[in-house]
Amino acid sequence: MILTAGLLALITGLAYTALGVITGYELVRHRDRGFSHFGGAFFVMAWTCGPHHLVHAVRHLINGEAAHLPHVSALALGLVPGLVFIGLRVEAAFGGRGDRLIVRTPLWLTALPVLMAAAAGATLWEGLRHAWTMGVDLRVLIPSVFLFACYTLVGLFTARTQLARRPLLGGWSLSGIAMSGVFLTCAGSHLLAGLMVTADPWSVALDNIGVPAAIYFLWTVHRLHKGSVRDWNRRPLVGRPAPQGRRSPWAEQTT
Numbered sequence: 001m002i003l004t005a006g007l008l009a010l011i012t013g014l015a016y017t018a019l020g021v022i023t024g025y026e027l028v029r030h031r032d033r034g035f036s037h038f039g040g041a042f043f044v045m046a047w048t049c050g051p052h053h054l055v056h057a058v059r060h061l062i063n064g065e066a067a068h069l070p071h072v073s074a075l076a077l078g079l080v081p082g083l084v085f086i087g088l089r090v091e092a093a094f095g096g097r098g099d100r101l102i103v104r105t106p107l108w109l110t111a112l113p114v115l116m117a118a119a120a121g122a123t124l125w126e127g128l129r130h131a132w133t134m135g136v137d138l139r140v141l142i143p144s145v146f147l148f149a150c151y152t153l154v155g156l157f158t159a160r161t162q163l164a165r166r167p168l169l170g171g172w173s174l175s176g177i178a179m180s181g182v183f184l185t186c187a188g189s190h191l192l193a194g195l196m197v198t199a200d201p202w203s204v205a206l207d208n209i210g211v212p213a214a215i216y217f218l219w220t221v222h223r224l225h226k227g228s229v230r231d232w233n234r235r236p237l238v239g240r241p242a243p244q245g246r247r248s249p250w251a252e253q254t255t
Helices: 002-029 037-061 069-093 107-134 138-169 174-196 201-226
Strands: 101-103 171-173
Touching: 002 037, 002 069, 037 201, 069 107, 069 174, 101 174, 107 174, 138 171, 138 174, 138 201, 171 174
Parallel strands: none
Antiparallel strands: 101 171
């Protein structure tokens, strides 16, 4: 299980780091549009989350640190949405579509949230049992709780946006669904790490730097969700970046 945990952490860390590179490239490439709060916040978030997972990969693959099944399960849950999301971002960076429309609501999409929630609940329960028996390291747990709260809210905002846009689109944005899955599973992974992992200088530093980055990211997503901030990247990381001629899909319609 040590090898599995190390490989999952390595893949996750490389994926987030790649997202940071792509986001930085797009910020520089489109700097004539002005500063993007979403792009800047996502850039900082990715460059704290990516190295966080890479540190855990080193601890497992090189140092041989024991792995815990709930934490490994949390990483596994986030693997598919993460790979889908990064794949679409790479496609968009090379001039491709960067998104797919899932027409209507197929059966697998109806079942997916239920299955993911059940798996996440079982994983969290085992993590709590482990923490109750073995104790926790507060140096890891405290920042992890903040990260869990921030990324859970980001995931819920993105999921709510997909629900609001479904009648207009006649289906679902694959990139939007993957993005929501990325942040919800990332939140769970951070919480389980806080419950089960001991501290080391690198992870403590990255997690504490990640807290203000996550708060800034949450603030940006919430403002975009409410339509109360202008940003050139009105459709964050969904499809190719281009000026939008319509109201931001993040903004709720008010009467």
